[in-house]
Amino acid sequence: DIHFIEIPKISDPDGRGNLSVIEKNILPYKVERIYYLYDVPSDSTRGGHAHIKLQQSLIALSGSFDVVLDDGEKREIVTLNKPNKALYIAPGIWREIENFSSGAVCLAIVSEVYKEEDYIRDYQEFLKFKSDRQH
C-alpha cells in the first residue's frame, strides 16, 4: 500500500505565505519518531531498504527528490516536491530516495522507534522475504 496523503494548507489571506498542519488523525498510524534528510548531494541515494513493520510518510518540506518504490514485483518512481503532500509507504516496500535537488529536505514521520531489526537492507533478502510471505 502506497498512497498520497493531502496535508491541509492554510494560505494567509494577506499574502503572508502558507501554513500546513499534520494532526494525528490524518496519518493511519501512531507517530513514534520524526527524522529528516538534508544536505544530500544530488548524486547520492538514500534509503535502499525495506521495513518489516514500520509505516512511514515522506514529505518534501523543501525542494524535490524521487522515491523509487518496489514491492518485489514492480517498481515505480514518485517525485515529491510539495510540502503539503505526504507519501505513505506501508511495510514490505523496498524504497530508494534519489535525485535530491539543492536544498531539499525530506521529512519522515514514522510509526516505530529506531530498530535495526526492522530493516531489510539486502535486496535479495527482501525478495526472499516477499516470496516467503506469499506462501
Ligand code: TYD
Ligand atoms: P539509514 O536508515 O541507513 O539512512 P537512509 O536509509 O536514509 O540512507 O540510517 C543512517 C544511519 O543513521 C544509520 O547508521 C542508522 C542511523 N539512524 C539512527 O540512529 N536513528 C534513526 O532514527 C535513523 C533513521 C537512522
